[in-house]
Every structure is written in C-alpha cells, then in structure tokens.
Amino acid sequence: MTARFAFVLEQTLGHVAHTRNLERALAATDWIDGTVVKLPYEPRGSLERLPGLRNWSLRASLMARSALRRRLGEGGLDAAFIHTQVAALLSAGVMRAVPTVVSLDATPANFDEVGEAYGHRRGQPLAEAAKAAVNRRAFLAAAALVTWSRLAADSLVGDYGVPAARVRVIPPGVDLSLFRPVERPAGADGLVRVLFVGGDFARKGGPDVLAALQGVPEAEVDVVTGSERVQVPASVRCRVHRGLRPGDPALLDLYRRADVFALPTRGDCLPQVLAEAAASGLPLVATATGAIPEVVHDGSNGFLVPVGSPSDLRLALRRLVDSPTLRQAMGEASLEVARRDHDAMANHRQIFSLLAEVSQLDSAIRQTNHPFEARN
Known part of the structure; x- marks a missing residue:
C-alpha cells in the first residue's frame, strides 16, 4: 500500500539543506505519496509585509495551517510532518484531525539559553508564560515529536511536559555522498x-x-x-x-x-x-x-x-x-x-517509519512489498 504524507518545512538557514535531503530520501522511497510544502522566509506579497505579519512565527504558522488545510481539501492524508514547531503553532486543530509529527532543532527554552549571542532577550514573565503555553499546546497536540538533539528532547520533557515516549532524537544528517573524506593535498x-x-x-x-x-x-x-x-x-x-x-x-x-x-x-x-x-x-x-x-x-x-x-x-x-x-x-x-548519527538518508527513513507508526499504517505497510527501505 501507499502512504499519503504531507511535509511542511521552514526554509530558513540550515532548514533549506534539511528539506533538500528529505526530498532526496523521498525520491528513493516507493511506498510514500509525499507532498512537500516549503515555507519561504521572505515575505511574498504586500499582505505578508503588514506589520503583524512581519513576525516569522505568525507568518510561518499561518502559511503552514493554510497549506495543510488546502492539502486536506484535495484528499485525505495519513500523516503530516511539520518542521519546525514555529510553523505548527496554529495547527493544533489540524493535528487533532491528522496524526502529525512535529520536528524541531531546539525548543524556545533552549534558544533562551543561548539567545544572548543572537541579541535575544527573554520577555516579561507574563509574555514568557504565554509563549510557553502556546508552544506547549502545539507540542502536546502532536502525535510524536522529533528533535535534532538530546538537549532539545530533554527540554520538551522537562520544560513543556511532553511524555518522553512521544519524543525521538533524529538529527537531520548530511548527504554523505557529498560530504566525505578524501586524500588531502598538502597546503x-x-x-x-x-x-x-x-x-x-x-x-x-x-x-x-x-x-x-x-x-x-x-x-x-x-x-x-x-x-x-x-x-x-x-x-x-x-x-x-x-x-x-x-x-x-x-x-x-x-x-x-x-x-x-x-x-x-x-x-x-x-x-x-x-x-x-x-x-x-x-x-x-x-x-x-x-x-x-x-x-x-x-x-x-x-x-x-x-x-x-x-x-x-x-x-x-x-x-x-x-x-x-x-x-x-x-x-x-x-x-x-x-x-x-548523521546520515541524512538513514535518518529520514527513520522519520518516514515514525510517520507510518503514528498513522497506524506501519503493520499494514510491513505486510506489503513496500518495507521501510529505500529503493536501490
């Protein structure tokens, strides 16, 4: 059988390469009918340049929710994948309808710890409590969460109350066919x-x-x-x-x-x-x-x-x-x-398997001729 998955990903900084590697893994997998939605960081029109929509969290969340609703209007989905949690903030309703894996490189609490180097400062206590509540709502609506590090996984559990059993550590990985050792010429x-x-x-x-x-x-x-x-x-x-x-x-x-x-x-x-x-x-x-x-x-x-x-x-x-x-x-x-730990192809196969698991398709797919393996 074929699984119908939607992948919604931010296109900021290193997330662009992450998307490229995901698309490469999808192309080598024959049991997934995948839709990839890329969320551009740069505003695309005059509407997105309005003062409120200049905020990336709001803009990414609106784009993600709109894309998922549009995809659901075209036909059913077995599961969805949203990267990062910033894009998932307004999709709790969609996540209740479609089993969803939310992926993140770091939690807001993680970022607060290193934020000074970025010029970032924590807000007032009430604002920080509201931010934590919004993120917790998205985290708890997800069927499972993927973090790029153990640090982020521990933060989900300790700072946001996510059950540890719902968290997987899967680094994004790199394309090992591109990044590889060679015999180095002398400088x-x-x-x-x-x-x-x-x-x-x-x-x-x-x-x-x-x-x-x-x-x-x-x-x-x-x-x-x-x-x-x-x-x-x-x-x-x-x-x-x-x-x-x-x-x-x-x-x-x-x-x-x-x-x-x-x-x-x-x-x-x-x-x-x-x-x-x-x-x-x-x-x-x-x-x-x-x-x-x-x-x-x-x-x-x-x-x-x-x-x-x-x-x-x-x-x-x-x-x-x-x-x-x-x-x-x-x-x-x-x-x-x-x-x-950082083979992008192998790690994306883990993500695909997790999507099949949360959609309860894993046992059915394993019984067909489409196991959780890429084509040769």
Whole structure:
C-alpha cells in the first residue's frame, strides 16, 4: 500500500539543506505519496509585509495551517510532518484531525539559553508564560515529536511536559555522498589548513579563530562567511570566501582540502556545519554551547574550548597542527560519528517509519512489498 504524507518545512538557514535531503530520501522511497510544502522566509506579497505579519512565527504558522488545510481539501492524508514547531503553532486543530509529527532543532527554552549571542532577550514573565503555553499546546497536540538533539528532547520533557515516549532524537544528517573524506593535498608551504564556516562571523567565533592563529604560524585558514567585516591580522594567512551556499561545489572543495575544522561559536543550538565537517573526516574544535557536545566529543573527535577564549582555542589548534597522527585519529572518530548519527538518508527513513507508526499504517505497510527501505 501507499502512504499519503504531507511535509511542511521552514526554509530558513540550515532548514533549506534539511528539506533538500528529505526530498532526496523521498525520491528513493516507493511506498510514500509525499507532498512537500516549503515555507519561504521572505515575505511574498504586500499582505505578508503588514506589520503583524512581519513576525516569522505568525507568518510561518499561518502559511503552514493554510497549506495543510488546502492539502486536506484535495484528499485525505495519513500523516503530516511539520518542521519546525514555529510553523505548527496554529495547527493544533489540524493535528487533532491528522496524526502529525512535529520536528524541531531546539525548543524556545533552549534558544533562551543561548539567545544572548543572537541579541535575544527573554520577555516579561507574563509574555514568557504565554509563549510557553502556546508552544506547549502545539507540542502536546502532536502525535510524536522529533528533535535534532538530546538537549532539545530533554527540554520538551522537562520544560513543556511532553511524555518522553512521544519524543525521538533524529538529527537531520548530511548527504554523505557529498560530504566525505578524501586524500588531502598538502597546503601551500606545508601549512595545515583550518576551515571556519559561519554566516555570522562574530557570533560564530570568527574573530577568536583569527586571534588564535596569530600564535600558530604553521597554519592557514579559510573563512566562509556572509559577513562583510572580517579584519584579518597581518600575521595570519587567511582566505575569505563569501556567497557560498550549502552544497556549493566550492564549499565542498574547501571541506575536502581542510585538515581541521574550527567553530568557537559564542552561541548556537546545533550548527549543521559540524556534522558536515565530521562527515568530511575532520577533527573538530568548538565550544560547548547548546548541543555541540553531542557532535564534538572532547578528546575523541576533537576538542571543546571555553567560549570567548582565543588562548584555549590556540592550544587546541596547536595540538592538532603539531600532530598529523592526532589529526588522523580524530578525523576517523569524526567520520564514525557522522556515519552512525548523521546520515541524512538513514535518518529520514527513520522519520518516514515514525510517520507510518503514528498513522497506524506501519503493520499494514510491513505486510506489503513496500518495507521501510529505500529503493536501490
């Protein structure tokens, strides 16, 4: 039998690549009749530019609810998938009619913990209580929830009262056919190549990378960013790359040429570039903010350093620069983490299986010729 699923996804930041990987997995699966709805971040018309609709939470929720109602008007659905919870806030009624899996990278409580780095501040107590209530209503209306990290899963249970049995940790993963280790050519003059990828140069810790490398003359750095202001110290060998999108061949080439990946971010929940770097077989140096320790295992596949400490970052980079053996061992450990936890194709199959489970189609599908496997 064929399952009828609708997938509604935000198109902001790393969620674009998440959608692309989901579509790739759908194309390789023959038991799902899937509808994919993409929610664009940029306002599409004059109506969406009205003051109230400039709020992304409201705009995304309205778009998602409208899309799901429209899809239901075209025919029945067995289950729906909404990413993120921001888009699910106004769809509790739809979720009561159609078993729905809500996916999220972080809860609002998680974001509050790292929000200072984004310029975000908690509101007044009454406003925060209302925000928590609205999110709790959406979470509890879902048949199941998927989080990108254990940190977010624990927050759903502890901060929002979601039963633990309804929560699954399934990272979004990366395309392992694109992000993969290669035999790395030696850098110019035998220098060790460090890679930094962060759209927001300051928040992602770019200045700390450049400051740390002033004490590591044996290294050079490639900086991939969307920021215009990057002040490079005269003593640091640095190339700045702008305008590279996720999956860009030039970006993939930088991963393949790198020896070490550094992201000493000031605040993040779970930056996907770490999974990309791990899949590329790189040792990782990052801070322990958000769920980063779930990807960077200190002393195993990289090092965790304090936030805002170029001196500690320098020590970690120095250890990797000085030891090709350590770089290789940690790179191999990163690759193991990526293949086990961050294979986008395998992880999306888990999501498809969960949708079949909540729609109570799982036993019926298993009895047909369409098991929970992708076509070869």
